[in-house]
Amino acid sequence: MHIADGIIDARICLAAHAVSAAAIYFAGRKTPAEEIPKMGISGSALFVASLIHIPIAGTAIHPGLYGLAGIILGKRAFPVIYTVLLFQALIFQHGGLLTLGVNALNMGAGAFAAHLIWKQKYLPESIRAILAGLIGVVVPAAMMTLEFEWTGYGQGIRYVFSIYIVVAALEGLFTWIVVKFFRKVKSNILN
């Protein structure tokens, strides 16, 4: 789901960098000192989670956990996701430096949407967790589709990205399992 440098139009990348800078400012301002280790831990968890591959149907997938980041960090997920993507771009070359803003906006929007869903307390927790995990993938995939179309790709790219619906369903399931474990063992993480 990480867009590498050279694929998306450079103007979209520059605009996304500007929006990302504003998002980092608004999401990160007035961060209490005691929140910072929590953000660092969550960032490391997201980074390491991307290294764990789950064998499935002859291939392997890795969880993105952007929905979970939205659940645990709320609006502060954006600076964390930005830092994780910077690490992934530098260390593994997953994504790029010029597309860092685009990727951060995509995943950050997914995490924010997950946060909004998680706040709907009238829904059962299992439904909220599944939907948060699911939306954490669907929103970035939809934004990627738009960015590819703006770059000049044909509308057929929508069919290609529709495959992410399957990934989103698995991510929703995975998020629910993790949330259930947290609720059982250390529920204050979810508050």
Place this chain on the structure above:
Amino acid sequence: MKHAFIDRYSHLQSPVHRLDARLKFILALLAIAVLVSEPPGKLMPFAFYGAIVLVVLILSRLPVRFFLKRLLILAPFFGMAALFYPLSYWLAGTGLGEDGMQKAVLVALSIFFKALLSVSFLILLISTVKFHDLLAGLRKLRMPKLIGILSALMYRYIFIFWDETLRTNMARNSRTPGNLKMNRFTVYGNQMAMIFLRSWERAHMVYNAMLSRGFDGEFLSFGQKETKRKDIVFGAVFVLLLAAIRVFGGL
């Protein structure tokens, strides 16, 4: 435990390794920006950018095998992104015509080479600088303070997390020998949550230890060198080459 996945060859001695980390980051970003801004349809400039990559690779004394292996891992993804360009028109049922298809193939090739060369510059950057020096350099380049603190914390915490991951992998494998058939997602989900919880406590202790030693959000790096004349000369030559390729490469 060994953590060879970060800056594996940064300890080598070469003229490129000795350059200022900030300069290398700026030059890599500039090279990527310039080559991405190349108009699609002309492939010749990419040969010149490729020549720059080759020269820097030779100067850096990085193992060619390592470099090519990294490229080979990523190349299929770039190939797919390039292939989606003509495919996206075909899937939408909007015919391109013979001329249009030829143009689409050229655009697809441009996408592929841009992605491949961009990632080459990234590999050269991360393999010729110690990761903590690069982070210190980014902080000196006025990266947002919150991102600077988070990146420094993450650089410490990912080793804790990775150690926990290796331990829990061993525990999982010893309890579930062979391939997992049932409840695969539950097992992996619980493992992920367990790693998170176990690291949570330890990471808090690390942070408290940092605070008790006077951590105030600023990180010191003794590896950061001052910019020297040879850094400036290398940077100037690199920028001139990029400019020359951008202006004259497509002629």
